[in-house]
Amino acid sequence: MSDALILSAGIWLSLALLALSFLVTVCRVVAGPTLADRVVALDMLVGIAIGFIAVIAIKTGFTLYIDVAIALGLVGFLATVAFARFILSRGTADEEGEPENAARPRPGHRSGSGKRSKMAHGGKQ
Amino acid sequence: MSLVLTLVTVLLLVAGGAFALVASIGLIRLPDVFTRMHAASKAGTVGSGLLLLAAGLHSGDLSTFSRALAGFLFFILTAPISAHLLARAAHKVGYRLHASTVVDHLRRDNP
Amino acid sequence: MTAFSMNVLFAVVWVAVSGSATFLNFLFGFVVSALAIGLVREQAQGVSYLRRIGLILSLVLLFFRELALSAWKVAVLVTRPKLEARPGIFAFPLTVDRDFEITLLANLITLTPGTLSVDVSEDRRTLYVHAVDCSDIEGARRDIRDGFERKIMEAFR
Numbered sequence: 001m002s003d004a005l006i007l008s009a010g011i012w013l014s015l016a017l018l019a020l021s022f023l024v025t026v027c028r029v030v031a032g033p034t035l036a037d038r039v040v041a042l043d044m045l046v047g048i049a050i051g052f053i054a055v056i057a058i059k060t061g062f063t064l065y066i067d068v069a070i071a072l073g074l075v076g077f078l079a080t081v082a083f084a085r086f087i088l089s090r091g092t093a094d095e096e097g098e099p100e101n102a103a104r105p106r107p108g109h110r111s112g113s114g115k116r117s118k119m120a121h122g123g124k125q
Numbered sequence: 126m127s128l129v130l131t132l133v134t135v136l137l138l139v140a141g142g143a144f145a146l147v148a149s150i151g152l153i154r155l156p157d158v159f160t161r162m163h164a165a166s167k168a169g170t171v172g173s174g175l176l177l178l179a180a181g182l183h184s185g186d187l188s189t190f191s192r193a194l195a196g197f198l199f200f201i202l203t204a205p206i207s208a209h210l211l212a213r214a215a216h217k218v219g220y221r222l223h224a225s226t227v228v229d230h231l232r233r234d235n236p
Numbered sequence: 237m238t239a240f241s242m243n244v245l246f247a248v249v250w251v252a253v254s255g256s257a258t259f260l261n262f263l264f265g266f267v268v269s270a271l272a273i274g275l276v277r278e279q280a281q282g283v284s285y286l287r288r289i290g291l292i293l294s295l296v297l298l299f300f301r302e303l304a305l306s307a308w309k310v311a312v313l314v315t316r317p318k319l320e321a322r323p324g325i326f327a328f329p330l331t332v333d334r335d336f337e338i339t340l341l342a343n344l345i346t347l348t349p350g351t352l353s354v355d356v357s358e359d360r361r362t363l364y365v366h367a368v369d370c371s372d373i374e375g376a377r378r379d380i381r382d383g384f385e386r387k388i389m390e391a392f393r
Contacts, residue, residue: 003131007183010135014176017142021149028152028161036158036215043207044152044165047173048145050200054176054193055138063189066180070196077203084210087218144307151314159366160323163352164310170347171307191259201303205346205353212354212366216325223323228373230327231355231364 007058014055022048039083046076130182137179144172157223158215166208174200239277239285243269291391298387299344306349313368324370325354328363328377330385337388338363344384351376 025048028041050069057065151164174197181193216231243266250265251257274286313321332338342353342363350368357364367376 003128006135007131010138014138014142017139017146021142021146024146024149024153028149034158034220036211036220037161039211040158040161040165041152043211044148044169047165047169047200048149051141051145051173051176054141054173054180057180058134058138058183063180063184063186063192066177066189066193066196069177069180070192070199073196073200073203077207080207081210084207084214087211088214091218144311147307147311147314151310154314154319156319156321157323159325159352159354160321160368163350163366163368164314166346166352167303168307168310168314171303187260188258201347202343205343208346209342209353212352216354222325225321226323226325227370228324228326231325234327234357234362234364 011055011059015052018048018051018055022052036087039080039087042083043076043080046072046079050076130185134179134183137175137182141172141175141179144168144175146172148172156225158220159212159222162208162212166204170200170204239273243273246272288391291387295384295387295391298383299347302344302348302383306347309349321368322370323366323368324373325364325366326370326373326376328365328380330356330361330363331381332385332388333360334392335360337392341380341384341388344388345380348384351380 022045025041025044029038029045032038032041050073053065053069053072057063057069145168148164148168151168152161155161155164177193177196177200181190184190184193222229246269247262247265250269251262254261254265270286270289274289277285313319330338330341332341338356338360342356345351345353345363345365352366353363354366355364356362365376365380367373370376
């Protein structure tokens with residue numbers, strides 16, 4: 001009896017933690033200033049979803065859920081790889097203006113900034 | 126024996142959830158894409174991996190456990206690859222590092 | 237590596253002959269054939285196969301310890317009320333030169349505390365590593381060189 005009680009308490013605590021982290025990560029997906037931030041957050045969301053599936057496998061007792069989790073992990077990995085290729089082939093880093101907190105390109109502040117802006121314009125042509 | 130198994134499962138469950146939460150807090154708090162990748166690729170992988178291990182352990186069945194273990198190893202293998210690809214693409218395309226960044230040898234060596 | 241594929245082949249044969257295709261039986265077949273191959277190898281050319289397996293196992297153990305430590309470090313870094321990260325990308329001169337070893341080293345580095353491999357130079361001499369704490373670059377380089385790189389050299393050379 002106490003066994004089942006401890007287990008269900010652990011399951012609920014774990015589900016609560018996962019739900020909270022899901023919410024926080026969704027905030028980053030919505031807020032994320034650049035595409036790369038959003039891709040990292042989406043990758044993280046897949047990880048959290050896998051965790052959810054594993055906890056639900058324990059809760060319901062269907063071990064088949066573990067295979068579902070592995071399949072989801074494969075799909076998430078492929079999606080992240082495809083997104084990385086997309087970022088690379090798009091060739092520009094510009095999003096909606098400056099990334100937050102980023103170093104502003106002041107004249108003479110950093111040698112690389114001039115080259116970067118040239119690159120961003122070159123990608124648009 | 127069954128009590129010990131349950132306790133270990135609960136410990137893995139709570140630790141996995143806590144690591145997932147820590148990873149997502151890191152995603153929010155850390156300053157730029159590269160440092161955020163640190164949080165997602167380490168704490169995130171360990172979090173979901175621990176939860177999978179808990180699921181395998183709870184089933185008490187060796188074939189299920191070995192499947193869960195295989196899934197865990199699969200995540201550990203793929204997480205660094207996707208983080209590496211993303212970081213490489215982001216740096217090559219010219220995403221800026223945060224202002225507190227101290228050195229950037231990659232930019233220095235590939236002007 | 238041919239010894240390893242032979243080992244896997246022997247284990248598969250063992251599973252086929254004994255007629256029960258479970259993971260545990262495969263593992264048992266693997267261990268038995270590793271012992272057999274180690275025994276024969278010792279006689280034939282003195283290359284210790286068993287010792288190599290031991291070295292690879294110690295690499296795996298080191299990796300899991302570092303993984304746990306790294307998740308813990310991220311947790312500490314993130315939950316501290318004031319973020320004091322000094323991130324940066326430093327160059328790490330590679331001693332290993334085969335593709336397989338570079339891949340392994342890069343993956344291991346990504347999952348260890350505070351480091352993330354970003355790129356490999358065209359001539360495969362340098363690995364670019366992003367670190368959360370870049371205040372001691374020489375120390376970080378020394379850790380990688382004396383830790384994973386040395387272990388990889390020991391296990392696969």
